[in-house]
Amino acid sequence: MADPTIKLLLIGPSSSGKTALLLRYVEDIFDTDNATATIGVDFKVKKLSVKGKPHRILLFDTAGQERFRTLTSSYYRNAQGVLLVEKFAPPNAIKCLVGSKLDKSTSSRIVKTEEGRTLAERFGASFYEVSSKTRENVKEPFVDTVTRIVETPELMNGGVGVRRAAATPAAVVTLNQKMLVKKSGCC
Amino acid sequence: MVDFSDTPPLPSTDWDVLISGTGIKQSLLAVALSRAGKSILQLDKNSYYGGSAAAFYSLSEADAWATRVNNGDEVGFTNAVVSNVGERGGSGRGYTLSLAPHLVYWHSGFLGMLREADLTDGFSWLAVGSWWVCLTEEEVAVPATGAGSAGIGLAEAGVKVAKLASAAGKKRAGWNKGRKKEPVAEAAVGGGGESAVEKKVTGEDGETTLRRVDNFREVPCTFEDVAWSKDLTDKDRGQLGEFLRFVMKYSDPTEQKCARIFEENRQTSLQTFLSTTFPIPPFITTSISSLTLFPSPPSAIPLEQALPRLAGHFTSLGKITDVRSSAALTIAYGGSAELCQVLSRAAAVAGGINVLGRGVTLLSSNNKESNGTRKLQAQLASGETIYTDWAIGEATDLAKEVKRASGKTTARGIYIIETDMSWLFERKYKDEGITPATAVAVIPSSQAAGGAPIYIIARSAATGECPRGQCLLHAFTESSYEDMNTAIDKLLRTCSPLSKILYSLQYTVDTLGREGVGEVEDGAVLLEPVTQDITLQDEVLEESLAIYERIMGTREGFMEVSEEIRRMKEEMEE
Ligand SMILES: Nc1nc2c(ncn2[C@@H]2O[C@H](COP(=O)(O)OP(=O)(O)O)[C@@H](O)[C@H]2O)c(=O)[nH]1
Numbered sequence: 126m127a128d129p130t131i132k133l134l135l136i137g138p139s140s141s142g143k144t145a146l147l148l149r150y151v152e153d154i155f156d157t158d159n160a161t162a163t164i165g166v167d168f169k170v171k172k173l174s175v176k177g178k179p180h181r182i183l184l185f186d187t188a189g190q191e192r193f194r195t196l197t198s199s200y201y202r203n204a205q206g207v208l209l210v211e212k213f214a215p216p217n218a219i220k221c222l223v224g225s226k227l228d229k230s231t232s233s234r235i236v237k238t239e240e241g242r243t244l245a246e247r248f249g250a251s252f253y254e255v256s257s258k259t260r261e262n263v264k265e266p267f268v269d270t271v272t273r274i275v276e277t278p279e280l281m282n283g284g285v286g287v288r289r290a291a292a293t294p295a296a297v298v299t300l301n302q303k304m305l306v307k308k309s310g311c312c
Numbered sequence: 313m314v315d316f317s318d319t320p321p322l323p324s325t326d327w328d329v330l331i332s333g334t335g336i337k338q339s340l341l342a343v344a345l346s347r348a349g350k351s352i353l354q355l356d357k358n359s360y361y362g363g364s365a366a367a368f369y370s371l372s373e374a375d376a377w378a379t380r381v382n383n384g385d386e387v388g389f390t391n392a393v394v395s396n397v398g399e400r401g402g403s404g405r406g407y408t409l410s411l412a413p414h415l416v417y418w419h420s421g422f423l424g425m426l427r428e429a430d431l432t433d434g435f436s437w438l439a440v441g442s443w444w445v446c447l448t449e450e451e452v453a454v455p456a457t458g459a460g461s462a463g464i465g466l467a468e469a470g471v472k473v474a475k476l477a478s479a480a481g482k483k484r485a486g487w488n489k490g491r492k493k494e495p496v497a498e499a500a501v502g503g504g505g506e507s508a509v510e511k512k513v514t515g516e517d518g519e520t521t522l523r524r525v526d527n528f529r530e531v532p533c534t535f536e537d538v539a540w541s542k543d544l545t546d547k548d549r550g551q552l553g554e555f556l557r558f559v560m561k562y563s564d565p566t567e568q569k570c571a572r573i574f575e576e577n578r579q580t581s582l583q584t585f586l587s588t589t590f591p592i593p594p595f596i597t598t599s600i601s602s603l604t605l606f607p608s609p610p611s612a613i614p615l616e617q618a619l620p621r622l623a624g625h626f627t628s629l630g631k632i633t634d635v636r637s638s639a640a641l642t643i644a645y646g647g648s649a650e651l652c653q654v655l656s657r658a659a660a661v662a663g664g665i666n667v668l669g670r671g672v673t674l675l676s677s678n679n680k681e682s683n684g685t686r687k688l689q690a691q692l693a694s695g696e697t698i699y700t701d702w703a704i705g706e707a708t709d710l711a712k713e714v715k716r717a718s719g720k721t722t723a724r725g726i727y728i729i730e731t732d733m734s735w736l737f738e739r740k741y742k743d744e745g746i747t748p749a750t751a752v753a754v755i756p757s758s759q760a761a762g763g764a765p766i767y768i769i770a771r772s773a774a775t776g777e778c779p780r781g782q783c784l785l786h787a788f789t790e791s792s793y794e795d796m797n798t799a800i801d802k803l804l805r806t807c808s809p810l811s812k813i814l815y816s817l818q819y820t821v822d823t824l825g826r827e828g829v830g831e832v833e834d835g836a837v838l839l840e841p842v843t844q845d846i847t848l849q850d851e852v853l854e855e856s857l858a859i860y861e862r863i864m865g866t867r868e869g870f871m872e873v874s875e876e877i878r879r880m881k882e883e884m885e886e
């Protein structure tokens with residue numbers, strides 16, 4: 126059996142540090158000019174063990190689409206968890222609010238710790254303050270979100286892609302590589 | 313109006329390619345050219361993706377679109393009529409009304425391309441179930457009239473085989489191979505006060521009869537269907553079986569006889585061809601014709617157009633794992649509207665920039681030396697000016713004038729139905745693991761009227777486009793709104809006589825002029841005006857490929873993921 130797969134999204138305003146956080150968490154790099162680092166890849170995969178069981182985490186970045194507010198509704202589909210800096214999120218998904226750039230001086234911080242906590246409470250989200258630069262708290266929001274997803278059976282049924290269709294079992298056709306090459310046999 | 317003040321200026325004024333519009337072709341090209349390393353700016357004058365393949369995610373969004381149509385602000389669309397039969401709360405969220413609920417055939421080039429481009433995972437693919445045609449007992453009773461096919465031999469052979477089979481009781485014609493037992497009985501299954509379903513009956517080795525609900529009869533698609541249709545005589549079976557063989561062989565150069573018959577009959581209408589060469593009763597012609605999804609009656613579809621469509625249907629059939637009675641798929645959450653969005657994200661992933669609510673207001677040659685070497689300059693609704701070597705878009709999106717052509721118009725309707733009309737979506741075979749989320753119902757116009765059929769594409773709640781317990785009906789016809797309503801009514805009365813239409817949106821799609829299409833003037837490439845097909849046609853892909861070739865100098869690498877990225881992905885999966 127393949128490891129359970131979990132789809133997590135990163136959402137938030139442009140330049141809030143989403144891509145930096147993703148790269149620090151998955152590849153443990155921090156590049157001040159990392160804007161191009163995610164070009165070409167739809168999502169990053171991270172293996173994570175939750176309660177001793179391996180899970181495959183698919184981490185989706187916005188591909189810069191938040192900049193012109195052109196994130197598609199399809200981006201949000203079937204997401205089981207969101208790391209967010211804004212209120213927009215799929216209704217059932219587990220949410221986690223992340224305050225970024227913790228290393229920067231307190232005076233330049235846009236979101237104060239208390240405000241962040243209050244906001245997170247309002248959305249039923251957990252709250253972490255992180256620094257991709259110094260690595261501080263980078264893993265926690267991911268691990269916490271995945272753990273909460275794993276503990277929510279409705280979110281785990283069927284995994285990515287079939288969750289929404291759970292209303293009608295087996296409605297989704299899986300297109301896998303094996304089926305691609307099948308040639309037509311006439312009659 | 314969109315307020316631009318809170319969206320940032322473009323990151324650059326200098327681009328390899330400007331793509332105006334976020335329809336299917338535009339979005340395909342945005343991905344293909346971004347992946348090929350071009351700097352791409354994809355704009356849309358609308359604040360939503362998809363253009364004429366858009367979806368509306370609430371009833372109020374659909375209403376707003378209808379208003380724009382009636383104000384003349386949506387080129388190519390006219391005469392939108394909204395009616396709210398039931399009361400609705402608030403803005404009518406929970407619905408996705410798509411202008412492009414396309415079917416995608418398994419064997420289409422389009423699906424093949426998406427697979428190779430590594431893009432199929434971005435969607436939920438759903439199966440398209442059976443085709444149902446409304447035919448009265450009287451229509452079914454009309455026998456074949458053709459004199460037969462002396463000299464061709466194919467059909468005669470078919471009849472012979474069928475006769476032999478029925479005489480021997482055991483032996484079967486090729487389309488009927490492996491079948492041993494007659495269906496044993498018929499079970500009428502009534503459900504929740506709805507009409508009785510004359511149900512499929514499964515015998516020992518899994519064979520089925522054609523299903524029927526009132527006058528809605530399942531179209532014989534599979535060879536099993538042809539073998540067991542109760543509406544067919546053995547002679548009809550032979551003819552139809554042979555016609556289906558012909559469909560599979562006509563384009564095969566080694567099948568000289570078939571190729572010759574085809575060449576001689578290219579322009580013959582499907583109706584005439586079927587009544588003379590493979591004489592089958594008119595109602596079967598009507599059924600077969602419905603598989604082409606052409607909005608015209610069989611008397612107006614030339615064989616050369618019908619055959620590729622039929623071949624596409626039959627070669628796709630039986631290939632989809634877990635749902636062998638299905639030939640096509642559809643994308644959940646809005647059909648091709650979802651496709652456009654996924655493609656736009658794929659373009660962004662490949663480095664392209666997409667901006668909504670910022671159209672092109674003027675496109676001209678770039679004469680000023682001071683503005684670099686780009687061939688074109690474009691003024692945008694935001695007041696910005698950008699420079700580019702290529703500009704791709706439909707005429708309206710490149711600020712060119714478009715005229716309505718004199719061609720036919722298509723009437724379209726989207727209906728929200730209070731009940732789920734579940735029998736339309738039932739699995740055909742017991743051993744299938746997947747329930748169809750879409751079905752096709754066709755209401756032919758009466759033979760006498762010679763008018764256009766009405767196609768109804770039913771989409772269940774499994775598409776995520778309506779709440780559970782309801783369903784959506786999308787109607788397409790060259791006929792009138794009135795005929796469309798009558799057809800919907802017929803289907804409702806049969807399926808679920810007490811159920812109401814909660815909401816409907818009807819509109820007319822015009823044929824637009826093709827002036828300047830395909831010509832390239834200073835790098836401006838005008839796209840073909842969008843047609844309103846029921847299926848995602850390979851022509852869409854072909855046109856995009858041709859433009860890609862023009863810009864890149866080759867068709868190689870279209871939509872391909874670079875080696876480097878492929879490696880990165882593989883490493884990740886390890
Ligand atoms: N000092 C500091 N800078 C950061 C941190 N995270 C991101 N940045 C910088 O903030 C800018 C925007 O980050 P990016 O990840 O591209 O933001 P995105 O638009 O949300 O993806 C970049 O210059 C990053 O180097 C952090 O934790 N500390």
Ligand SMILES: [Mg+2]
Nearest residue numbers: 143144188189
């Ligand atoms: Mg980023």
